Amino acid sequence: MTLRFSKMHGSGNDFAVIDSRDRALALDPALIRAMADRHTGIGFDQLLSVEPARDGTSAFYYGIWNSDGSPSGQCGNGVRCVAAWLHRAGELELGAAAQVQSPSGPVTVRLVDAHCVTVDMGEPVFEPARLPFDAPQGRDRYMLDVDGQPLEIGAVSMGNPHAVVAVGDLQAPALERLGPALTRHARFAEGVNAGFVHRLSARHVRLRVHERGAGWTQACGTGACAAMAVLRQQGEVEACVQVDLPGGSLQIDWAGPGERLWMTGPAAFVFEGEWLDQSRGD
Numbered sequence: 001m002t003l004r005f006s007k008m009h010g011s012g013n014d015f016a017v018i019d020s021r022d023r024a025l026a027l028d029p030a031l032i033r034a035m036a037d038r039h040t041g042i043g044f045d046q047l048l049s050v051e052p053a054r055d056g057t058s059a060f061y062y063g064i065w066n067s068d069g070s071p072s073g074q075c076g077n078g079v080r081c082v083a084a085w086l087h088r089a090g091e092l093e094l095g096a097a098a099q100v101q102s103p104s105g106p107v108t109v110r111l112v113d114a115h116c117v118t119v120d121m122g123e124p125v126f127e128p129a130r131l132p133f134d135a136p137q138g139r140d141r142y143m144l145d146v147d148g149q150p151l152e153i154g155a156v157s158m159g160n161p162h163a164v165v166a167v168g169d170l171q172a173p174a175l176e177r178l179g180p181a182l183t184r185h186a187r188f189a190e191g192v193n194a195g196f197v198h199r200l201s202a203r204h205v206r207l208r209v210h211e212r213g214a215g216w217t218q219a220c221g222t223g224a225c226a227a228m229a230v231l232r233q234q235g236e237v238e239a240c241v242q243v244d245l246p247g248g249s250l251q252i253d254w255a256g257p258g259e260r261l262w263m264t265g266p267a268a269f270v271f272e273g274e275w276l277d278q279s280r281g282d
């Protein structure tokens with residue numbers, strides 16, 4: 001079996017994007033892990049498949065798998081890459097808005113230009129049960145014991161689950177231990193993406209994310225949206241925030257509860273390739 005793919009990235013969060021518009025993919029976790037390997041595979045944080053939409057309300061659907069083979073409901077940097085990929089494939093015009101289906105529901109994308117995409121990410125969901133997070137409803141902060149250390153977190157779903165921790169130093173050695181430990185915390189039954197945010201001002205923050213299923217990444221789009229949602233809910237930031245991640249910056253706009261959240265950032269092509277799956281013998 002051969003599979004053609006586009007290698008792409010959004011702020012350093014990298015992807016293999018597979019055209020599955022005309023051909024259903026037979027993907028299993030072992031194959032995804034082999035493709036994701038940075039020494040013997042393509043190397044990526046997430047695999048994205050572009051497929052026909054399943055419900056007739058949109059033209060396209062995109063599937064999302066982490067480098068460990070696990071599926072996810074949403075990928076912020078990924079959907080910007082999907083929009084740029086659809087443009088290159090002649091399916092989406094510059095400036096036009098289009099709805100695409102993700103595993104967690106529809107999002108609307110608009111290409112500012114061939115390399116920059118704005119996405120309506122929908123409303124942040126704070127109900128713990130919908131992450132799922134084993135916690136009482138109606139709070140904007142929770143205390144968790146993470147690897148023996150008490151941590152105050154905010155929790156929100158952007159179509160996938162996020163825990164957000166405000167820190168004074170993003171390079172603190174303890175984060176190397178706390179990131180993986182928070183990602184697998186028992187109160188998040190399906191795991192959680194762990195974001196550590198340093199507030200520089202009411203309009204500017206820095207963020208590092210230890211992603212569920214992928215580890216530390218150069219950027220996490222839904223993580224940036226989650227950091228904005230949690231900090232704004234806590235009254236710490238204004239309605240437009242620049243989020244600096246190790247691999248680049250995103251602009252997040254959110255007026256507040258009851259409003260939709262917008263993300264704007266880059267999407268880049270790196271190369272086109274063909275995966276030769278020797279284990280399947282054809």
Ligand SMILES: N[C@@H](CCC[C@H](N)C(=O)O)C(=O)O
Nearest residue numbers: 072075076077160220221222
């Ligand atoms: N990098 C992504 C998020 C990918 C999925 C995540 N690791 C999960 O398991 O939910 C982004 O840019 O949002």
